Amino acid sequence: MIKTGDEYRESIGTGREIYIDGERVGDITKHPMFAPIVDIRARIYDLAHEPGSQEVMSYVDSAGERNSIANKLPLSQQDWHDKRTAVDLVLDEARGVVTRVGDETIGEMWALYDGQDVLNEVDPRFAENIRNHVHRAVTADPFHISANTDPKGDRSKRPQDQDPDMLLHVVEETADGIIVRGAKYETAAPYATQAFTKPTIANWGDSELSDYAVGFVLDLNAPNLKFICRTGFAGRRAAADYPLANRVDEVEALVIFDNVLIPWDNVLFYRHTRAATFVRSTLHRYSALPYVHRSIRFADLMIGAALWNVRQTGLDKNPAVQEKLAMLACYREGIDAHLTAAIATAETSPGGLTMPNQSLLYAGRVWAQTQLPQMMHWARELCGGQICITPDSATFAVPEAAPWLEKYYSITEQWQSDDRRKLLAFARDLLNSDYAGHRLTFQLFAQAPPFAHYQAVYRNFDFDGPLGLVKAAAELSDRVEEGSAG
Numbered sequence: 352m353i354k355t356g357d358e359y360r361e362s363i364g365t366g367r368e369i370y371i372d373g374e375r376v377g378d379i380t381k382h383p384m385f386a387p388i389v390d391i392r393a394r395i396y397d398l399a400h401e402p403g404s405q406e407v408m409s410y411v412d413s414a415g416e417r418n419s420i421a422n423k424l425p426l427s428q429q430d431w432h433d434k435r436t437a438v439d440l441v442l443d444e445a446r447g448v449v450t451r452v453g454d455e456t457i458g459e460m461w462a463l464y465d466g467q468d469v470l471n472e473v474d475p476r477f478a479e480n481i482r483n484h485v486h487r488a489v490t491a492d493p494f495h496i497s498a499n500t501d502p503k504g505d506r507s508k509r510p511q512d513q514d515p516d517m518l519l520h521v522v523e524e525t526a527d528g529i530i531v532r533g534a535k536y537e538t539a540a541p542y543a544t545q546a547f548t549k550p551t552i553a554n555w556g557d558s559e560l561s562d563y564a565v566g567f568v569l570d571l572n573a574p575n576l577k578f579i580c581r582t583g584f585a586g587r588r589a590a591a592d593y594p595l596a597n598r599v600d601e602v603e604a605l606v607i608f609d610n611v612l613i614p615w616d617n618v619l620f621y622r623h624t625r626a627a628t629f630v631r632s633t634l635h636r637y638s639a640l641p642y643v644h645r646s647i648r649f650a651d652l653m654i655g656a657a658l659w660n661v662r663q664t665g666l667d668k669n670p671a672v673q674e675k676l677a678m679l680a681c682y683r684e685g686i687d688a689h690l691t692a693a694i695a696t697a698e699t700s701p702g703g704l705t706m707p708n709q710s711l712l713y714a715g716r717v718w719a720q721t722q723l724p725q726m727m728h729w730a731r732e733l734c735g736g737q738i739c740i741t742p743d744s745a746t747f748a749v750p751e752a753a754p755w756l757e758k759y760y761s762i763t764e765q766w767q768s769d770d771r772r773k774l775l776a777f778a779r780d781l782l783n784s785d786y787a788g789h790r791l792t793f794q795l796f797a798q799a800p801p802f803a804h805y806q807a808v809y810r811n812f813d814f815d816g817p818l819g820l821v822k823a824a825a826e827l828s829d830r831v832e833e834g835s836a837g
């Protein structure tokens with residue numbers, strides 16, 4: 352069943368305890384730092400109902416119910432093409448990049464679907480809960496997010512040897528469920544429906560950590576949750592000068608679990624380091640694809656901003672400038688190629704789903720993420736220094752300054768000062784502003800830290816091919832395989 356935008360707004364407007372920018376938030380749907388992103392999420396819900404976009408955003412299942420394409424279990428390559436088309440429509444509507452709006456994190460539930468047998472073997476108590484939640488994720492149209500990262504504290508010490516709340520843990524079992532305590536960093540938590548909450552990357556080899564090896568679906572309306580947010584970028588400065596910050600900022604929160612009851616029905620694994628390790632190792636096998644897909648849109652925005660800039664000054668005829676634009680295009684096409692190939696050579700997952708080729712997908716994530724700082728730098732270079740020295744729109748309106756700005760910011764008959772100012776403001780917000788810096792950090796960290804991206808490649812690349820080639824080419828004996836530590 353697909354929700355409407357209004358139903359979504361109602362579902363989050365429940366008086367959650369949210370703090371931002373030095374104040375407690377009243378109506379989150381109207382607060383200037385939340386309203387733009389809440390509106391985008393509501394719009395995504397409404398797109399699934401509107402005749403012009405319904406078929407892109409939703410489908411009718413075998414029971415005759417209409418559900419969201421984003422939440423559909425991937426059963427074919429076509430499902431992945433459909434999901435990518437739906438994401439593109441969302442990004443077109445947003446006119447910027449939004450990532451954590453649900454479709455990117457729901458894939459964690461499909462990884463859980465794949466892991467049912469293993470988790471069942473580890474601890475059969477929660478098999479039915481997993482089945483129910485996977486089903487709900489497909490049919491209840493939740494705005495589903497991801498909660499992994501604890502504040503962690505001093506990593507040289509075990510959690511038991513410091514304030515134990517540095518990692519989320521169970522403090523009590525009751526007839527109704529478990530009581531958990533701790534905190535997690537979560538993008539979108541103040542305005543989402545539910546979070547798949549599980550341990551962060553940690554040394555799970557130590558069985559004493561079992562109180563910390565817990566995974567559950569968190570209802571973000573649960574009592575005793577507090578959402579302490581970083582200051583939003585929207586509403587701080589004029590939208591004419593910071594168009595992206597005002598339109599597509601996604602707000603992170605430190606979510607405090609001050610003894611939160613998790614009903615038994617929502618518990619997915621409990622007191623099992625093996626289950627925690629397993630869930631972590633397969634977590635992004637689907638969700639990496641929509642995450643990396645966003646990098647293509649970000650690259651397109653960089654290419655567009657850079658090309659408009661060099662075009663208006665006639666620099667696009669210069670071969671050295673063309674070369675830089677081609678480098679940006681190679682970056683963009685490199686990401687697209689990884690994702691397209693990952694779908695074209697998709698594998699069948701342990702649970703029978705269509706899983707993007709893991710080696711190509713994770714290599715694509717590393718390509719997109721490691722090259723991004725350099726690509727932003729080239730785009731910035733092509734835009735020229737004026738992106739950081741141009742006055743704001745208010746100054747363009749001051750009667751004494753306006754004629755001068757009009758004179759010096761008008762280049763040709765086609766490119767008058769107003770359009771040039773707008774383009775420079777857009778490029779600044781994409782590449783130079785505090786929002787732009789935040790976005791770069793988001794791309795590096797929001798799914799996992801960069802070292803974990805490389806570890807995923809290491810775990811999924813087939814090293815047997817190169818080993819076999821060299822063994823044959825160098826005429827190595829079979830003994831080397833017996834002597835291999837790996």
Ligand SMILES: Cc1cc2nc3c(=O)[nH]c(=O)nc-3n(C[C@H](O)[C@H](O)[C@H](O)COP(=O)(O)OP(=O)(O)OC[C@H]3O[C@@H](n4cnc5c(N)ncnc54)[C@H](O)[C@@H]3O)c2cc1C
Pocket residue numbers: 451497498499500501502503535536537538539603789792793796797798799800801802
């Ligand atoms: C904008 C943004 C949004 C986010 N959204 C979410 C979210 O929605 N949900 C969520 O759960 N988390 C989210 N995160 C958190 C993110 O997943 C973490 O930042 C990330 O896991 C790294 O953890 P940390 O910040 O505690 O860094 P640390 O663990 O302190 O690591 C810092 C650095 O130390 C080095 N390092 C640490 N450990 C190792 C190791 N074992 N091997 C090699 N190097 C190591 C690496 O260089 C690493 O980058 C978000 C983060 C950002 C910045």
